[in-house]
Amino acid sequence: xxxxxxxxxxxxxAALGNYQLLRNQGAPxxxxxxxxxxxxxxxxxxxxxxxxxxxxxFQLEAIDDPQNIELVASGELTRRxxxxxxxxxxxxxxxxxxxxxxxxxxxxxxxxxSISSISASAPSRQVVFQIKDPQSPPLRLFFGNSKATxxxxxxxxxxxxxxxxxxxRTAVGPAVSNPDFKPEPLPLTERVxxxxxxxxxxxxxxxxxxxxxxxxxxxxxxxxxxxESPVLDERGA
Numbered sequence: 001x002x003x004x005x006x007x008x009x010x011x012x013x014a015a016l017g018n019y020q021l022l023r024n025q026g027a028p029x030x031x032x033x034x035x036x037x038x039x040x041x042x043x044x045x046x047x048x049x050x051x052x053x054x055x056x057x058f059q060l061e062a063i064d065d066p067q068n069i070e071l072v073a074s075g076e077l078t079r080r081x082x083x084x085x086x087x088x089x090x091x092x093x094x095x096x097x098x099x100x101x102x103x104x105x106x107x108x109x110x111x112x113x114s115i116s117s118i119s120a121s122a123p124s125r126q127v128v129f130q131i132k133d134p135q136s137p138p139l140r141l142f143f144g145n146s147k148a149t150x151x152x153x154x155x156x157x158x159x160x161x162x163x164x165x166x167x168x169r170t171a172v173g174p175a176v177s178n179p180d181f182k183p184e185p186l187p188l189t190e191r192v193x194x195x196x197x198x199x200x201x202x203x204x205x206x207x208x209x210x211x212x213x214x215x216x217x218x219x220x221x222x223x224x225x226x227x228e229s230p231v232l233d234e235r236g237a
Contacts, residue, residue: 003161011121030112034101041122043095047088050114053081057106062098
């Protein structure tokens with residue numbers, strides 16, 4: 001059994017950098033770096049393109065980790081002659097937690113697309129809580145601890161799928177640093193990164209000394225003369 005209810009989406013403008021010319025799979029292409037402003041949930045992009053007609057293959061990549069680039073979506077951006085210049089929508093394969101994306105469009109022998117702006121979108125998140133005692137605003141919302149365990153309150157389990165009372169909507173103010181937060185100390189290798197190179201240099205030096213001592217010992221050792229073996233006659237005596 002399932003309960004379906006009309007959802008709500010939130011959209012915001014993404015920072016769009018200048019495009020770069022490159023080659024993608026042997027073909028001339030253009031690439032745009034898109035900054036969502038933070039590592040946030042996102043499942044689609046809306047592109048405003050000024051060109052009247054085009055048909056270009058594209059691929060969208062998550063590049064937060066340059067060593068582990070992930071493909072988010074791929075397909076073809078298309079607009080035919082005479083069509084209205086509507087917003088082009090790129091839907092991800094699945095929702096991603098990402099900050100930086102790279103849009104690569106294969107141009108072949110055509111000019112790069114004239115992308116004027118890009119917006120990002122995702123299903124809106126709703127925080128529902130019950131206030132028993134009157135509280136004077138503003139309320140404080142703490143976030144950012146990725147290692148925090150889910151609380152699993154009883155209130156969550158007893159909350160109906162469809163609320164009878166519409167929750168009061170409020171706006172979130174600017175984020176500020178928590179002065180009481182004390183981050184966990186970094187591992188020793190991150191606090192003192194040069195220590196790894198020092199250990200490697202000491203190990204290499206010790207290995208070199210061992211090899212030198214072995215070489216000197218081998219040079220001082222004189223070879224033993226070969227012992228004469230008895231000669232056997234034809235009868236084996």
